[in-house]
Amino acid sequence: MLDDFLIRAALAGLGLALAAAPLGCFVAWRRMAFFGDATAHAAILGVALSLALSLPIFAGTLVMALIMALAVGALGGRGLAVDTLLGVLSHSALAAGLVAITFVPGARLDLSAYLFGDILAVTRTDLAVIWGGAALVVALILWRWQRLLTATLSPDLAHASGIDPRREQHVLTLALAVTVAVAIKVVGALLIGAMLLIPAAAARPFARTPEAMALIAAAVGGTAALAGLEAAWLFDTPAGPSMVCAAAVIFLASAAFGRGRG
Amino acid sequence: MSLLSARDLQVTLGGHGVLQGVDFHIDPGEIVTIVGPNGSGKSTLLRSLIGAVRLDRGSVTRAPGLRLGYVPQALRIDPTLPMTVRRFLSLPARVETATARTALREAGAEALEGRQMAGLSGGQFQRVLLARALLNEPQVLLLDEPTQGLDQPGSAAFYRRIEEIRAHLGCAVVMVSHELHVVMSASDRVVCLNGHVCCEGHPETVAQAAEYRALFGTGTHGALALYRHEHTHSHDHADAS
Ligand SMILES: Nc1ncnc2c1ncn2[C@@H]1O[C@H](COP(=O)(O)OP(=O)(O)OP(=O)(O)O)[C@@H](O)[C@H]1O
Numbered sequence: 001m002l003d004d005f006l007i008r009a010a011l012a013g014l015g016l017a018l019a020a021a022p023l024g025c026f027v028a029w030r031r032m033a034f035f036g037d038a039t040a041h042a043a044i045l046g047v048a049l050s051l052a053l054s055l056p057i058f059a060g061t062l063v064m065a066l067i068m069a070l071a072v073g074a075l076g077g078r079g080l081a082v083d084t085l086l087g088v089l090s091h092s093a094l095a096a097g098l099v100a101i102t103f104v105p106g107a108r109l110d111l112s113a114y115l116f117g118d119i120l121a122v123t124r125t126d127l128a129v130i131w132g133g134a135a136l137v138v139a140l141i142l143w144r145w146q147r148l149l150t151a152t153l154s155p156d157l158a159h160a161s162g163i164d165p166r167r168e169q170h171v172l173t174l175a176l177a178v179t180v181a182v183a184i185k186v187v188g189a190l191l192i193g194a195m196l197l198i199p200a201a202a203a204r205p206f207a208r209t210p211e212a213m214a215l216i217a218a219a220v221g222g223t224a225a226l227a228g229l230e231a232a233w234l235f236d237t238p239a240g241p242s243m244v245c246a247a248a249v250i251f252l253a254s255a256a257f258g259r260g261r262g
Numbered sequence: 263m264s265l266l267s268a269r270d271l272q273v274t275l276g277g278h279g280v281l282q283g284v285d286f287h288i289d290p291g292e293i294v295t296i297v298g299p300n301g302s303g304k305s306t307l308l309r310s311l312i313g314a315v316r317l318d319r320g321s322v323t324r325a326p327g328l329r330l331g332y333v334p335q336a337l338r339i340d341p342t343l344p345m346t347v348r349r350f351l352s353l354p355a356r357v358e359t360a361t362a363r364t365a366l367r368e369a370g371a372e373a374l375e376g377r378q379m380a381g382l383s384g385g386q387f388q389r390v391l392l393a394r395a396l397l398n399e400p401q402v403l404l405l406d407e408p409t410q411g412l413d414q415p416g417s418a419a420f421y422r423r424i425e426e427i428r429a430h431l432g433c434a435v436v437m438v439s440h441e442l443h444v445v446m447s448a449s450d451r452v453v454c455l456n457g458h459v460c461c462e463g464h465p466e467t468v469a470q471a472a473e474y475r476a477l478f479g480t481g482t483h484g485a486l487a488l489y490r491h492e493h494t495h496s497h498d499h500a501d502a503s
């Protein structure tokens with residue numbers, strides 16, 4: 001069954017949606033959208049690194065995404081407003097990655113695969129990496145769920161309960177880096193942020209608890225992945241952007257519902 | 263032995279010295295109130311006690327296995343985070359519904375169980391925070407301006423409730439408050455803070471201290487007298503919960 005590239009693509013999309021949903025909720029709750037973008041953009045530098053050193057793409061992007069996320073975390077408290085700082089880092093990382101990749105012979109040709117994903121070319125190995133990474137992210141978030149929620153609600157309340165909010169931040173950083181590394185093949189560096197944020201945002205009007213929001217986000221993400229793939233097949237459009245468009249349509253419907261009700 | 267103590271605390275925030283040489287301790291069953299003008303470091307002291315602030319110098323010591331309940335001065339819940347009051351009470355440790363209901367009742371918030379946190383009024387929010395702080399049967403309650411946003415009968419009832427909770431749980435209470443006249447009669451000990459500890463001791467002693475009068479003027483002494491007057495006559499306000 002895994003011989004069919006469409007089946008592999010669908011499974012890849014579902015795997016990503018599963019990992020991105022709970023993580024995307026934290027990205028929304030903690031206002032980390034820019035942080036997610038900066039980490040995702042650093043992945044292009046990781047691609048350049050992987051190609052130059054003949055490493056697996058997954059390894060290079062994971063390393064660069066981790067470095068970026070840790071750097072942002074460390075710089076966070078100083079001087080420049082965090083928004084500005086993240087904007088600077090995010091765009092610089094993208095530009096540096098695009099420049100660096102031109103030095104790697106032959107890489108220029110398939111650059112768009114790394115920017116927008118190439119889900120139809122997912123191999124069995126890719127699929128194993130994607131599902132392995134997604135399982136790791138989901139397991140990590142489930143394990144820390146109560147602590148992550150408390151730290152998100154208020155670092156002071158977390159401290160009072162003996163939880164170190166910085167450690168929980170590191171957990172999210174790690175989960176984000178793994179998700180970016182997994183997602184680059186599926187939706188590409190430029191659209192990872194969208195797959196994190198849009199399903200979570202679409203889930204918000206229907207949820208009364210954090211758990212419900214994460215589950216609904218997973219359903220939205222999965223639906224968007226399948227619908228996007230279907231659209232890409234029917235209209236011969238790029239798959240990654242089609243998936244994001246499908247998610248955006250669901251978000252619009254949900255926002256309309258939210259307004260109508262609220 | 264003290265449940266919670268701090269020695270020689272020095273804290274700098276944003277390049278600005280906030281606490282210098284602050285010693286503090288709280289013993290079992292005591293009610294201690296921290297008073298001081300805005301920006302005098304009261305919240306910072308409480309946050310140091312829970313371990314949320316990096317200390318430049320000094321140390322905070324907790325009795326082994328100490329159970330803390332903390333009500334922060336300000337907490338805003340992001341509206342993108344859906345959270346019912348019931349769910350909030352189960353963070354970080356999940357609690358039985360019966361336990362949650364008891365805590366809500368003790369805090370005068372029994373009707374709020376199914377409401378969204380982001381939709382609560384300031385006073386309702388405050389009650390829910392208190393309910394959460396009571397869940398683990400704390401040995402020390404740290405309350406940072408717990409009556410802000412409460413209406414006046416609500417505030418009076420709140421202080422009475424704190425007394426009841428202390429009697430019932432036997433917990434110590436550390437409170438920050440600007441309601442000097444109420445505080446003075448409700449506490450066993452008052453600490454007057456202004457970056458450092460200006461003076462501390464029995465409420466009557468502190469009210470007479472020159473350092474305290476320099477900060478709050480003699481007007482508060484008048485308020486204290488006024489409160490004593492009220493106190494003898496008005497034990498019958500309605501318990502508005
Ligand atoms: N995170 C922070 N960064 C920089 N400065 C801070 C921070 N938190 C507090 N401060 C400063 O520390 C000082 C003490 O603040 P704190 O909140 O402890 O005062 P407070 O006594 O609780 O005041 P209030 O009565 O207004 O609640 C103030 O000058 C405040 O500006």
Ligand SMILES: [Mg+2]
Binds near residue numbers: 304305306335406
């Ligand atoms: Mg304060």
